Structures are given as C-alpha cells and as structure tokens.
Amino acid sequence: MQVFYATEFVLPLPPGHRFPMEKYRLLRDALAADAAYRLCQAEPASDGELALAHTPAYVEAVARGTLPAAVQREIGFPWSPAMVERARRSVGATVQAARAALLQGEGVAANIAGGTHHASADQGAGFCVFNDAAVAARLLQAEWARRGPSARARPLRVAIIDLDVHQGNGTARIFRDDPTVFTLSLHAQRNYPFRKEAGDLDVGLPDGCGDEAYLEALEQALQELERRFEPDLAIYLAGADPHEGDRLGRLKLSDDGMEARDRRVFEWLWQRRVPVAMAMAGGYGRDIATTVRVQRRSFEVALATWRRWQAARGRH
Template sequence: MKAYYSDHFVLPLPPGHRFPMVKYRMIREGAAAAVPGLDFHEAQPASDGELALAHHPDYIARASAGQLTAAEQREIGFPWTPQMVERSRRSSGATIAACRAAFSEGVAVNLAGGTHHAYADHGAGFCVFNDTAIAARLMQAERRAARVAIVDLDVHQGNGTASILARDDSVFTLSLHGENNYPFEKERSDLDVALPDGIGDADYLQALRAALQALQQRFAPQLLIFLAGADPHEGDRLGKMKLTLAGLAARDETVFNYAHEHKIPVAVTMAGGYGRDIEQTVAVHIQTIRLASLHAARWSAR
C-alpha cells in the first residue's frame, strides 16, 4: 500500500503552540515499524493550477507570497512562513497522489492531510489549502471518477469543504462531528450528522452505519476520500467524544467494509488529533493505516 508523507517540511511554530506538528513524523516512523510492506513516497507539491480547482487565485497568490494579513494568519492559527506554504502544498499533493493510487490499488494513504477548514478564499483552523476538495475535483478533471464522496470523520465539521462544494452535485460531503464543537457556526454539508458531547462507541457506530447507507442510496460514489480523524478518541483535548481505540478501529473497519462491498477506491487522510498524550493520538492514526493495509490486501485478492 502506498503511503505519502511530507513531515520533514516542518513549520517553525512558537513554543507552547497547540498544533502537534511532531505527530506526523511519529506517524511515519510508527507506521514503518508496525505495518509491514508500506510503500513510502515523499509527496510532491500541488501546483497553482491544482490549488485553483478549490481556491481563488488571489488567495493562492497572497498565501504563497506571504501577503496574508495578521487577521488571516490568526484565523489559520499559524504565522506565515515559506515552510507553511510548502507543507500545505505538499499535503495537498499527498492526497492527490493517494487518490490516483487508490484507483489501481484499492486504497492509499496520506500520512497528513484532511485540512477541511480551509475555504476557497481563506484558511482557518490550522488549514491553509483544502486538500480533499482539490483532490476530488482533480480526479474528476482527470476523468478517473465522476462522483466523489468525502466521508469526514474528524470530530470537527468540515466547514470549508462544505462551503467550497456547496453547489457541486458531483461531490457528496458527509460529516459526522460534535454538535457543540468548533466550528461553532457550521456550514451545510450534503449530509451532516451532529453528535452530542460524550458519545461512545455503540451510538457513534450506529450513526455512521446509517450515514453510509444514506450515502449509497443517495449518491453511489466512484471514489471515497476518508478523513480518519483521531480526535473522536476519549483522550483528545479538543474532541469531547468518548470513543475508545477499539471503537475507532470499528469505525475504520465500517468505512473500509462499505468501500469493499461497493468496490469503491479509498484515499485516506489523517485529519485531526490533539491527544493529551500524543502517543495515544499517534496510535489511533497507525491503527487506521494498519486497517487500510488489510483492506488493500482484500482488494488485491478480489
């Protein structure tokens, strides 16, 4: 299974910054040790033309040239640096590459990505460019898939993704998220499932199964982009949910089983994860990668 990484493009963040930049290196190193046979590739940067499939050219130009205002940088949550732009381009490039690989191999992973708070004309919530919206539209432009579904299981609603794709009937946006969590003003996805604080494994899985059934009935996608956030975990600082490690494994297996049943290629991104113990967050992500590799083996054995 192909795994695309960009973790050596590191943002120089101030001391005490709450974004867990170190987790991406830990994910790559941990996955290399725990998941046999991963085929690692350094992600290439998304071009201006690829970014423009989801973003306004003026925003791309200003973000690239360091012309974002102080307010825009605060909304993103990162101070502008050339490394910020390069990492964001590479993260988008990794999701593009994972989508392309998924068509031949069934599944591929971006060891970062899931930057779903970025809007067409501005970034937000640690997200500069929206890798999933970019990749979905590029796969359509390359005529690999006419109908793409984005299954967003980060604990936060994919508001930027929903906004960018709001009038695009060829991409289905599905978001399971905390109803009382960031962003506090939600956008409208094609299917939003707002969940209460403290939800546990059983209720979450029931909601997910119903959502996937609705997705198939309403849309029947030809490609799935899966945002496998670690932040629904009970140990997450920002999540407010109570899913266990086993519950998150069942979540991932539910998505992969759905894709296997309907023969849908899957590109996986890591999305959020802000555990009080960074090792727990990394363990959730590595578990997702391991389960994706098992799905890849099933796909190749068909």
C-alpha cells in the same frame, strides 16, 4: 500499500503552540517499521492544481505571505515559506493517494497528514491552509475525464466521508452547489467550527458520545449516503480526535470504537468496490503517543482492505 508523507517539511512553531506537529514524524516512523507500507514523499501541489478549489487571489496571497493578519490568525499558524511548502505537499499527498487508489488500481492509499477541511475557496482556518480533499476531488475528476469518451459519459462522483470530530465546513462550502461531490460529516455538534456550513449530510453528535451511539449514527449516515449517491471514489478523513483521550474532541470513543469506525467505513467501500484515499485529519491527544496509536490502527484497517483489493486482482 502506498503512503504519502511530507514530514521533512515542518513549521517553525513558537514554544507552547498547541498543534502537535511531531505526530506526523512519529506516525511515519511507526509505519516505516512495517514493509507492507511503501512510503513515498509527497510532491507539492501547483498553483493551477490549488486553483481548482481555491481562488487564484487566495493562493497567491498565501504564497507571497500577504494574507491579512486576521486571516492568518484564523489559520492558526504564523506565515513562513515552510508553512506554504508544507501546505502544498499536504495537498499533494492526498492527490497522489487518490491517483494511486483510483487511476493505478491500488484500491486504497493514504496521506499521513491532510484532512484540512476548514479551508474554503478564499480563506484558511483551524490549522488548514489549503483543502486537500477538495483539490484532490476536482483534480481526479479532471484527470478521469481525460481518459476517453467512456470516462466522459458522466463526471467522476466523489464521496468525502469526514469523520474528524470537527465539521468539515470549508469542504461543504466549496462543494455546496456541486452534485458530483457528496460531503458527509459526522462531528461533535458543540465543537469548532461554531458556525457550521451545511453539507450534503451533516450529523451532529452530543458531547460525550461513546462507541455504541457513534457507530449507530455512522451506520445510519452510510445508509443515507448509499440512498442518495453512488461514488466512484472516496476520500476518507479518519480523524483521531473523536477518541476519548483527545484534548479538543468532546466525544468519547475507545480504541476499539475507533477501530470499529474505520472497519465499517472500509467495509462499506469494499463491498461497493469504491477506491479510497485516506487522510489522517485531526488528532490532539493529551498524550501524543495516544494519537499516533489510534492513527496506527487506522492504517492497519486500511492495509487489510488494500490486501483484499490486491487479492481480487491476483496481486501478491
């Protein structure tokens, strides 16, 4: 299974910064121990690719480091060339995962990072500079349309299934008037962002929501998604932050509950033969090893589904 990473590109964060940058390297090292994963360094997204979901003025301001101080504070990272390079490659990793899943026929591929769903067309926020899912959706739609008349018969339809604990407000804003992309967000209602942006399907959950209630809400959300939309590609934000050990989550899913969440999403997609690119999104465990453990199990579920795709195609 192809897994894309940009762990060599890290931010020079000040001491005590609450963003757990080290989790990406730890997850990559854990996956590297299993030969079933083919680890590939992500290529950076170009200005033109980023402009599919972001305004050219915003892309240029990020690249040049000329964002207003208030906007930079909203992102949560100090500006540096490393911030720009990492942001580009985080988008590139989801783009490459989506290409592998859909265009190369892999069925499933993943980004070790990504899930930067708070970034909107002209502004970043909440540790999100560029919106990887939005850029990937728009770019794959364009590349799909170039495959020939049959592909151009109707636009590629993309479902963004966002199970990070925070609402995907930036993604919802970008696709607010786009019927070819369906945005589903299952999140803690009282968590950041405190001003939500209406997506196609938003499910706000109460503080302390545990496994049973969460999985029931997810089941109902997937039923509603099926009723309203028929995706050709999915981008799955498998945030680790609904876990009970997360500092910023407010929900209380156990290890088994998190795995059951992932299994339900991948099973739903497999039954409909919808290729999926997985991005890891948030994870702020009180113990960073907890976040990595939860994410590692998400990859195990993804790998099992990838193997089903290969078996269906006679691959080994």
